[in-house]
Amino acid sequence: MIDVEPLIRDRGEHLAPTPDGTTADWDDVLVRAALPSSDRATRRRPWRLAVSVVTAAVAAAAVVAVATPVGGAITQTVRDFSAWLRGEPGEPVTDAEQRTFDENNDRSWGAFPGSPKLRRLIRTEQDGVTFDLLGFRSGGALCIRIIAAGEADGSTLTCAPVADLDQDDAPVRVLLADWSVGRGDKKETIGFDTYTSPRAQVTAGIAADGVEAVELVDDQGTHRVGTESNAFLYVAERPEVGQRVTHVRAELESGETVGVPFAVSPWGPGGGFGGSGGEPGGPTKVERVVKGGRIGWVDRREERGTPVDDSITDKFRMLSDMEFARLLTPDEGSSKRVVIAVGQFGLRPAAAAGEMPARAGICYWLVGRGGLGGGCSPPDKVFERWPFTFGYSVTGGGDQFATFSGLASDDVSRLEIFTATGNQIAVPLRDNAFLAEVSLARLPAKMVAYDTEGRVIGIGETPRDQGSGRVVGEPVVELSATAAGVGTLKLKANRTREGGECWAARGTGDAAVNTGSCVPKDWQKIPLRLATLPDPAVFVYGRVRGDITTLILEFADGSEQEIAPQERGYVLHVLPEAQRRNGHELIAIIGRAGNGEVVARQSLKPG
């Protein structure tokens, strides 16, 4: 008779290898347990706060804002960012390099103020590519520029606001995460698409004095890079498709390791910025309702700010006939600007050719080195919902900061941003234009507008529950449906490493679509995530939350159809032919629970 016990034990390391344990992270456990700081074990730390590693799947840490003077006299203390604040990390670059930077800066729409001096921080060569990490301080920003040259080329520049150093005590700041360089040779099919890996991915940032090294965890394991000139640079060679750094830790000279706030770079179908997972503080109710505000100086055409260069206005595709425009600087310490313009808007060249109607409106754009972005609205719609235009943008792949920018009506006296990590950030507001940069790791966030008497007159919130994450494994659901004479629609869903799911939809003919979405592991909000194609609808597709067992389709002619979600709550349904024409089209979907209770209703018509 076979004695299996020794066999199980002897083959143990082959069947179940003992891991190396380098992913142990007690700080992360404390965060997940959401312990108040008073319950945490006392420990000797050079910094006052335990800092968590924040990813799309990890709950927020409570972080207390620290009042630290910025500007003025900087007193050097041990283990701070003073080298950066004085603009002195590393060594100066060559005169030729500085001259090239100055010339490009002078020509740029979003010039860095203060004639910044470039510093060389780190140079490394890997896999035939040389990576140079340069840095500089410009006004209220600490910036790094990475240049890759050799068998793959590329460059990028990203900045962090100096004000962010005041928001917590983290000794390291990630400024760039998984920036892709070159083209690799690994491929993976996710959903309907085949993705190719880059040749390398770069994660980099700045470090305070007293930081010995930075540990980064990605799919290839844990990597330790020493700090140099108050910065760190990690190059992932030949990464896997969708490989991402998920944890960052700072190793201090004392031997201690602390987690570093960090937002995992999004990737893949439906990938979004999951943020910290917590909830922002701040006011929850509007105390005075204000609608239909104006900007008086624009109405009077006062020449505030500076004129707008033609090289900028030529890029405004939405503006077909500009009557008035000004370039505004809400924050003198930032290289970014806000343009406000008044005129006729409609998509060029169609509007100019009379192919589509142009309408009078107010437009605004955020202008920076990465380009510009914004939009236009009719004058009576700009402040219809809030007394400010609410939105944020992220410049490039791997960027760690979101820029909140836009216009505020004359009713607004000040703006503040409240983050899920407990920060309360005063938003620079000047000439009715605002601009603030907030670390992605601190989202979700809430922007609050106050009037001159301190009353809350507007609250805008960033999306939650977006879900994001790295899609892994084979599809868990594959659906297909065809409507004769219309087309075929397919839906594929995969799990994510973080425990959520993402799905992609691809259609042909009149059902042509290429879209996707994700839900997180703990899906709470928006229980019906359905879309239709084309118009009037023929297909209904998407996903509903697990508690919804029945869907009632309501049509414009008063009729209804009851259907059940398919596997795992996914929906791909072809409507009856009689309900595909105007007057009989689908107008709403109701989701009911098993006990018949209405869980949610999704209206498909505006208004």
Add this chain to the structure above:
Amino acid sequence: MRRRLDTDVEKGASVAELEALYRSRYRNFLRVARLISGDETRAHDAVQDGFAAALKGRESYRGTGTLEAWVWRAVVHASTRHRHGDELPLADEEESTTNGSVTSDDRTLRVWIAALPERQRLAVFLRYYADLDYRAIASALEIEVGTVSATLAAAHTALRKGLQEVPR
């Protein structure tokens, strides 16, 4: 870790005790969590979530059984939640080798452990890969000590049968 006696039951466990347990036994917890959940990333989340649950509920620890066994219960629950569907791989998909040759016992063992009923499989993991005694396994799986003995015996019988049935 001091074994608590029934006569000196204290209310709750301290954060420091849980931290010490985490740091000293993390690798074991991760090893078993990986066996249950299917991959290292899910396993890490399971261990983290398990310890977080233990932290949040630390005042409910009554001292009957070791603290480690009590925490294992939370980690096993979390690992099961993080498991990828019905997939129950054991280590990686590549064949294990001994001196360059694949052993048929490895393959069979892997297949038969994966095929065990869940309780038997968890008992095997906790016994052989977490080195828990029967009492700790009983606490972790919330069953009687006698049931642990019977469960492991049944698992051994199934594994023995499987190995004997493999053509050699």
